[in-house]
Amino acid sequence: MKKKKQKVNVLYYVVVGAMALLFFNFHTVSFLKGIFYSFTDWKGYGDWNYVGLRNYLHMFEDVDTKNAYLFTFQFTVITTVLVNMISLILACALNAKIKFKNTIKAFYFLPYMLGNVIVGFIFNYIFANLIPTLGKACGIQILSTNILGTNHAMWGIIVVTVWTACAFNTLIYIAGLQAIDIDVYEAADLDGASGWKRFRYITFPLLAPSFTINMVLTAKGFLMVYDQIMAMTEGGPGTTTTSIAVLIYKKGFGGGQFAYQSANAVTLFVIVVAISIFQLRILEKREEQIR
Amino acid sequence: MKRVKNIQREKYNMPITIMLIAGIVITILLPLYMSVMIAIKVPTDMNNVLALPKQLRLMNFVDAWKMTEYPRKFFNTAFITVINLGITLISNSFVAYAITRNRKKSKFFEIMYYYFLSAMFIPFSVIMLPLVVQANTFHLDNVVGITFLYVIFGLPMNTFLYCGAVKGIPEALDEAAMIDGARPLQTFWYVIFPVLKPTTATVAILSFMWTWNDFTMPLVLLSEQSQQTLQLAQYVFKKQFSIDYNLAFASYLLVLLPVLVVYVFCQKWITNGVVAGAVK
Numbered sequence: 001m002k003k004k005k006q007k008v009n010v011l012y013y014v015v016v017g018a019m020a021l022l023f024f025n026f027h028t029v030s031f032l033k034g035i036f037y038s039f040t041d042w043k044g045y046g047d048w049n050y051v052g053l054r055n056y057l058h059m060f061e062d063v064d065t066k067n068a069y070l071f072t073f074q075f076t077v078i079t080t081v082l083v084n085m086i087s088l089i090l091a092c093a094l095n096a097k098i099k100f101k102n103t104i105k106a107f108y109f110l111p112y113m114l115g116n117v118i119v120g121f122i123f124n125y126i127f128a129n130l131i132p133t134l135g136k137a138c139g140i141q142i143l144s145t146n147i148l149g150t151n152h153a154m155w156g157i158i159v160v161t162v163w164t165a166c167a168f169n170t171l172i173y174i175a176g177l178q179a180i181d182i183d184v185y186e187a188a189d190l191d192g193a194s195g196w197k198r199f200r201y202i203t204f205p206l207l208a209p210s211f212t213i214n215m216v217l218t219a220k221g222f223l224m225v226y227d228q229i230m231a232m233t234e235g236g237p238g239t240t241t242t243s244i245a246v247l248i249y250k251k252g253f254g255g256g257q258f259a260y261q262s263a264n265a266v267t268l269f270v271i272v273v274a275i276s277i278f279q280l281r282i283l284e285k286r287e288e289q290i291r
Numbered sequence: 292m293k294r295v296k297n298i299q300r301e302k303y304n305m306p307i308t309i310m311l312i313a314g315i316v317i318t319i320l321l322p323l324y325m326s327v328m329i330a331i332k333v334p335t336d337m338n339n340v341l342a343l344p345k346q347l348r349l350m351n352f353v354d355a356w357k358m359t360e361y362p363r364k365f366f367n368t369a370f371i372t373v374i375n376l377g378i379t380l381i382s383n384s385f386v387a388y389a390i391t392r393n394r395k396k397s398k399f400f401e402i403m404y405y406y407f408l409s410a411m412f413i414p415f416s417v418i419m420l421p422l423v424v425q426a427n428t429f430h431l432d433n434v435v436g437i438t439f440l441y442v443i444f445g446l447p448m449n450t451f452l453y454c455g456a457v458k459g460i461p462e463a464l465d466e467a468a469m470i471d472g473a474r475p476l477q478t479f480w481y482v483i484f485p486v487l488k489p490t491t492a493t494v495a496i497l498s499f500m501w502t503w504n505d506f507t508m509p510l511v512l513l514s515e516q517s518q519q520t521l522q523l524a525q526y527v528f529k530k531q532f533s534i535d536y537n538l539a540f541a542s543y544l545l546v547l548l549p550v551l552v553v554y555v556f557c558q559k560w561i562t563n564g565v566v567a568g569a570v571k
């Protein structure tokens with residue numbers, strides 16, 4: 001009797017099927033081809049042979065790859081912590097009873113709208129000209145050279161990334177803060193909790209879902225860091241700021257390492273998936289404990 | 292600070308307000324102010340970049356306009372953004388509708404749901420190399436081709452957002468329309484799509500930001516000058532041996548301007564849309 005109701009219109013099959021086919025052909029096939037190439041010695045053109053796991057084994061000996069992973073992990077950890085700390089403070093401040101609230105919020109969100117590349121170019125100038133001039137005028141040694149030309153170039157990239165990324169994360173934290181019931185604070189006031197205590201035992205636990213989202217999204221995004229580096233240092237000086245994505249691009253297209261960098265990309269994929277799952281597990285567990 | 296708030300509930304918290312405004316001036320307005328100053332100066336007037344120009348030079352904008360072939364690049368970027376938006380909003384919402392409504396009835400749609408969902412785990416840099424090979428085979432290394440790819444690649448995220456929204460619409464609404472004799476497409480277009488408006492706004496904003504500001508995909512796919520986007524065109528200044536900063540910054544501002552205009556007019560929409568997109 002229910003048979004007739006279960007019938008699905010053909011149109012749905014056609015549209016979803018067609019979209020799935022297109023998606024398969026350009027996204028999934030690309031992904032699978034990448035895995036396939038990683039077992040060959042293809043240069044992007046010409047003949048190729050199977051080489052088994054050679055590309056993957058080579059990754060452990062290759063200095064460039066090791067440096068890129070080291071840089072990317074360092075960068076991700078530092079930037080994730082900084083962005084979440086600053087965003088949380090900013091969100092709490094923006095959520096206080098302040099004047100011109102909406103205008104101030106609008107300004108703090110502005111960096112999100114500007115493309116990474118152009119922001120990178122603007123900060124290039126600041127690091128190369130403005131800060132050294134300032135540093136010399138004040139007699140501060142560290143500031144008087146262009147940081148992007150030194151071994152500390154990573155910090156230049158971190159500053160720019162934090163500048164752009166805080167906007168988005170602050171917004172999510174504000175949304176989280178606004179979802180907290182005012183009654184909870186009033187109850188806390190009666191119990192004598194205020195200031196840091198109130199934040200530590202009431203605000204932060206209730207903010208846990210936003211914290212989870214932000215940590216996962218930021219960490220995953222920073223593992224892929226690419227635009228800012230291409231705009232600012234192109235991986236230099238030397239290879240000090242070459243992230244994994246930059247290495248894949250530079251050596252994969254320009255260095256004749258198409259197959260080897262495909263193996264690198266597959267490894268990166270495995271790491272991203274593993275970190276995402278791991279992070280979600282840990283953070284979800286913590287959320288439960290705090291509650 | 293907290294005590295003040297308790298005693299005088301109606302009063303604004305001025306210390307925090309002042310600190311936040313100081314933060315805006317130093318971290319956000321200062322770099323933008325510097326960019327404007329550089330863009331309207333002559334090369335010999337660069338000793339103090341923060342000072343007002345001794346001699347105003349608006350020709351920088353004209354030169355940058357010509358040098359980067361601004362109209363052409365603007366058209367390319369606008370074409371990609373607008374066409375992608377139109378196709379994405381209609382096709383992805385319908386796909387999500389079809390999947391959500393039929394998941395329980397047919398295994399096919401259940402599989403499709405998880406197929407698109409799992410694709411979200413694959414970052415772009417992972418498929419970057421093979422995608423270029425694939426795109427070349429199908430001659431997608433141009434503005435039309437990249438627009439097509441944006442529609443395809445946005446599918447997982449947008450379907451995910453739309454599926455959540457469709458789930459919240461009672462099925463009785465569809466049934467009522469069907470009883471009145473509406474066909475599936477009519478039901479979707481006249482009944483469901485209007486109800487999905489908030490999600491459509493979110494998807495529209497995220498798609499717009501993605502395509503307008505994207506750098507990686509154009510960089511690897513669009514090698515021909517006439518096909519390049521605004522973001523990519525700015526890269527020419529970096530490639531020069533000695534950068535003409537005045538020209539470069541005028542050019543950057545020309546790229547930032549459309550986004551700023553959109554932001555000023557749709558600020559509320561944009562912030563709400565971005566939050567909705569992330570929280571779901």
